Amino acid sequence: MSTAGDAPKRRGKAPAGERVADWADGRLGIYSLAKANMRKIFPDHWSFMLGEICLYSFIIIILTGVYLTLFFNPSMGEVEYHGAYVPMQGVHMSQAYASTLDISFDVRGGLLMRQIHHWAALVFLVGMFVHMMRVFFTGAFRKPREINWLFGFLLLVLGMFTGFTGYSLPDDLLSGTGVRFMEGAVLSVPVVGTYIAFFLFGGEFPGTDIIPRFFVAHVLLLPGIMLGLVVAHLILVFYHKHTQFAGPGRTEKNVVGMPLLPVYMAKAGGFFFLVFGVISVIAATFTINPIWVLGPYRPDQVSTNAQPDWYMGFSEGLIRAMPAWEMVLPGGYTLNLGVAIPLVVIFPLVLTSIAVYPFIESWITGDKREHHILDRPRNAPTRTAFGAAWISLYFLLLVGGGNDLWATHFNLSINAITWFVRIGFFVVPVVVFIVTKRICLGLQRRDREKVLHGRESGIIKRLPHGEFVEVHEPLSREQLHTLTAHEQYEPLEIGPETDENGVRRKVGPVQKLRARLSRGYYGEGSQIPKPTAEEFKELTSGHSHGH
Amino acid sequence: MKKLSARRRHPLAALVVLLFALAATGGLYAAFAPADEAKADTSAASSQSLAIEEGEKLYATGCSSCHGTGGQGTSDGPSLVGVGAAAVDFQVGTGRMPAQSPGAQAPKKPQVYTQAQIDQLAAYVASLGPGPSIPTEEQYDPAGADSAAGGELFRTNCAQCHNFTGEGGALTNGKYAPSLDGVSDKHIYEAMLTGPQNMPAFPDSVLPEKEKREIIAYVNDVQGEDEKSPGGFKLGGFGPVAEGMFAWTIVLALLIGVAVWVAARTAKARKS
Numbered sequence: 010m011s012t013a014g015d016a017p018k019r020r021g022k023a024p025a026g027e028r029v030a031d032w033a034d035g036r037l038g039i040y041s042l043a044k045a046n047m048r049k050i051f052p053d054h055w056s057f058m059l060g061e062i063c064l065y066s067f068i069i070i071i072l073t074g075v076y077l078t079l080f081f082n083p084s085m086g087e088v089e090y091h092g093a094y095v096p097m098q099g100v101h102m103s104q105a106y107a108s109t110l111d112i113s114f115d116v117r118g119g120l121l122m123r124q125i126h127h128w129a130a131l132v133f134l135v136g137m138f139v140h141m142m143r144v145f146f147t148g149a150f151r152k153p154r155e156i157n158w159l160f161g162f163l164l165l166v167l168g169m170f171t172g173f174t175g176y177s178l179p180d181d182l183l184s185g186t187g188v189r190f191m192e193g194a195v196l197s198v199p200v201v202g203t204y205i206a207f208f209l210f211g212g213e214f215p216g217t218d219i220i221p222r223f224f225v226a227h228v229l230l231l232p233g234i235m236l237g238l239v240v241a242h243l244i245l246v247f248y249h250k251h252t253q254f255a256g257p258g259r260t261e262k263n264v265v266g267m268p269l270l271p272v273y274m275a276k277a278g279g280f281f282f283l284v285f286g287v288i289s290v291i292a293a294t295f296t297i298n299p300i301w302v303l304g305p306y307r308p309d310q311v312s313t314n315a316q317p318d319w320y321m322g323f324s325e326g327l328i329r330a331m332p333a334w335e336m337v338l339p340g341g342y343t344l345n346l347g348v349a350i351p352l353v354v355i356f357p358l359v360l361t362s363i364a365v366y367p368f369i370e371s372w373i374t375g376d377k378r379e380h381h382i383l384d385r386p387r388n389a390p391t392r393t394a395f396g397a398a399w400i401s402l403y404f405l406l407l408v409g410g411g412n413d414l415w416a417t418h419f420n421l422s423i424n425a426i427t428w429f430v431r432i433g434f435f436v437v438p439v440v441v442f443i444v445t446k447r448i449c450l451g452l453q454r455r456d457r458e459k460v461l462h463g464r465e466s467g468i469i470k471r472l473p474h475g476e477f478v479e480v481h482e483p484l485s486r487e488q489l490h491t492l493t494a495h496e497q498y499e500p501l502e503i504g505p506e507t508d509e510n511g512v513r514r515k516v517g518p519v520q521k522l523r524a525r526l527s528r529g530y531y532g533e534g535s536q537i538p539k540p541t542a543e544e545f546k547e548l549t550s551g552h553s554h555g556h
Numbered sequence: 557m558k559k560l561s562a563r564r565r566h567p568l569a570a571l572v573v574l575l576f577a578l579a580a581t582g583g584l585y586a587a588f589a590p591a592d593e594a595k596a597d598t599s600a601a602s603s604q605s606l607a608i609e610e611g612e613k614l615y616a617t618g619c620s621s622c623h624g625t626g627g628q629g630t631s632d633g634p635s636l637v638g639v640g641a642a643a644v645d646f647q648v649g650t651g652r653m654p655a656q657s658p659g660a661q662a663p664k665k666p667q668v669y670t671q672a673q674i675d676q677l678a679a680y681v682a683s684l685g686p687g688p689s690i691p692t693e694e695q696y697d698p699a700g701a702d703s704a705a706g707g708e709l710f711r712t713n714c715a716q717c718h719n720f721t722g723e724g725g726a727l728t729n730g731k732y733a734p735s736l737d738g739v740s741d742k743h744i745y746e747a748m749l750t751g752p753q754n755m756p757a758f759p760d761s762v763l764p765e766k767e768k769r770e771i772i773a774y775v776n777d778v779q780g781e782d783e784k785s786p787g788g789f790k791l792g793g794f795g796p797v798a799e800g801m802f803a804w805t806i807v808l809a810l811l812i813g814v815a816v817w818v819a820a821r822t823a824k825a826r827k828s
Contacts, residue, residue, distance in 0.1 A: 055815045056815075059815065062815065099704050100708060120786060128807070132808075132811065135807070182711060183795060276818055279818065284814070295788050299787050304720065310711045310712055311715070313726070314725060316796045318796045318800060414794055417724060
């Protein structure tokens with residue numbers, strides 16, 4: 010619109026946008042911040058958006074959660090219900106349960122908000138789980154990202170407990186049973202369990218303190234910490250730059266992709282609304298936690314199908330699979346091993362194994378370098394096998410936690426399922442480990458085959474003397490690069506048994522173990538040597554068609 | 557009078573007096589006894605004995621192989637002495653009996669006998685020993701019963717096995733508490749009364765008629781044709797396991813689908 014004359018030398022006031030930006034820059038210094046980050050490059054891959062699903066569902070949870078707190082009354086004071094839901098009228102219940110009924114039936118949009126909140130919570134945890142799987146199997150947790158892996162791990166654990174406290178707030182019969190379960194776990198802690206339980210509940214279970222306390226933890230303490238961790242997590246993603254898969258032009262020193270502004274801002278913004286949309290549609294059509302049919306919590310009642318939300322399901326599986334062992338020490342002190350072993354010992358172990366894995370791997374492999382190019386899972390068979398074994402154990406425990414539903418839906422005996430879980434707890438991860446490792450090696454062989462002989466074209470040629478051969482198409486240079494870009498490591502060596510003077514070197518058992526584990530990771534039978542340039546030349550120079 | 561007093565020491569005098577006395581009592585009885593009901597009784601008794609006879613025949617064909625020829629029970633089936641007509645009406649009326657195969661529990665299936673035949677079978681089994689009889693409609697009709705009170709009773713007595721809303725649940729060794737979806741009011745009442753298969757019985761001394769009606773009213777509110785599900789599809793009503801499964805399958809698949817779609821639509825580098 011501007012004419013040629015007035016464009017270069019503009020007089021008078023600058024445009025409004027520029028003046029606002031100038032005003033803000035003078036006070037916040039946003040110019041340099043924006044200049045440094047606006048053109049930040051992010052690589053494109055759908056699996057890099059799993060973390061975004063978590064971020065967006067977290068935002069959705071906060072938004073809907075704020076709405077719910079306006080109407081929720083976190084009190085265990087007893088009232089008689091006289092609201093809109095007929096099958097509960099006249100029933101005595103806590104104010105927490107009554108106000109949740111009110112949110113569901115008397116507050117405008119309340120039920121939809123509750124269901125969005127709850128579905129988004131399930132999606133948040135599923136998203137974190139899948140996001141962590143992606144990070145794990147591609148080796149994105151390696152240096153320099155170990156701290157960010159820990160932040161993510163903390164978010165997962167805090168997310169689990171925020172979910173648990175939120176699930177307990179309505180004080181319904183289902184969640185009350187869950188709180189009772191938790192009380193049992195606390196009581197089973199040797200020596201101090203009773204004291205901790207009394208401290209937590211302000212006296213004997215259930216008391217009148219637990220809901221208000223859970224409320225503070227659920228709306229203030231835990232989400233506050235999580236918000237801080239989310240911000241730190243994102244700052245570190247910016248600081249480290251995003252990882253990328255191997256490909257032509259992609260090195261450890263660059264990032265190939267699109268700039269944050271405008272491309273990723275638009276994509277991420279759009280993705281937020283898509284995630285919000287999917288969750289809202291689900292929440293508007295599928296019931297979640299229908300507390301109105303569950304009834305208020307009373308310690309003398311219980312229902313079948315009393316299970317926690319899925320992210321706590323493995324604790325339920327542990328408890329259901331564990332035999333009811335109990336020991337009375339001389340002096341009359343009871344050790345409840347049937348609860349203590351699964352919930353005080355194994356439950357934290359299952360979780361901490363996630364947290365410590367990056368450190369264990371870098372110790373075993375002795376790899377202290379920075380990594381920005383991702384591994385394909387097949388190229389790290391031992392790690393992939395460990396991950397798959399962990400997941401198999403986790404899902405086995407979920408099956409154990411829902412053993413009653415497996416029994417009724419597949420016409421099985423619940424006892425048989427429990428025994429399957431008991432034996433499978435020890436056997437399934439081992440089998441999955443072996444099978445996964447072998448599949449990875451098989452895929453590595455396939456890659457090697459493809460690089461050296463090309464892709465099977467499906468065309469059969471008959472030669473003049475009658476022989477049939479299948480024509481292989483050579484791969485493009487880009488494909489060849491991608492398939493051979495990964496590094497292959499040598500296992501750690503302990504070194505010679507004797508030093509230069511012929512004296513036996515002292516090698517500690519820890520060092521020996523480390524070397525053995527390292528051989529397990531990178532030794533013979535744990536990776537297929539990738540084709541070398543010489544092998545490739547030798548095979549492809551002589552004749553044009555491979556076979 | 558002279559004649560009478562003259563014969564008062566006659567050897568047959570006592571007999572005559574006795575005859576008069578008997579005639580008087582018999583006549584008085586005939587005059588005062590409720591004649592109509594006595595008549596009705598006899599006809600009911602005769603139709604009842606007919607039903608028992610017919611029931612015995614049906615029993616001999618369909619039931620005796622497991623329950624024994626006289627209902628005394630065998631190693632394959634429990635004794636039916638004293639289970640009452642209500643138990644027969646429930647077990648046969650819901651198709652659970654005759655059992656198709658041995659197993660942890662006889663499942664519900666299409667009913668084999670007509671209601672008339674079931675009544676005959678029930679009459680026969682009831683004749684073996686006293687037990688609860690088939691409830692009348694006013695006993696089990698939940699109209700006007702307090703379903704909120706029924707909910708409390710349900711959660712106290714039934715939900716442990718049948719779940720919060722009667723979706724059913726697993727018991728040990730392949731046994732299970734069946735879903736209450738589509739079970740008629742009469743059958744729910746009879747099940748509570750007689751405790752079929754693995755279910756404990758809740759006789760009127762434990763759960764009076766009124767409370768049974770309240771429970772039926774609650775079940776009708778949360779289960780079956782009249783149920784309202786304000787939150788949308790209820791995913792079976794099994795609680796968090798089903799919800800978690802749904803989140804991991806359908807919701808995750810949708811979101812990954814969306815992510816793949818967004819990732820595939822990238823800005824083209826401008827050629828300049």
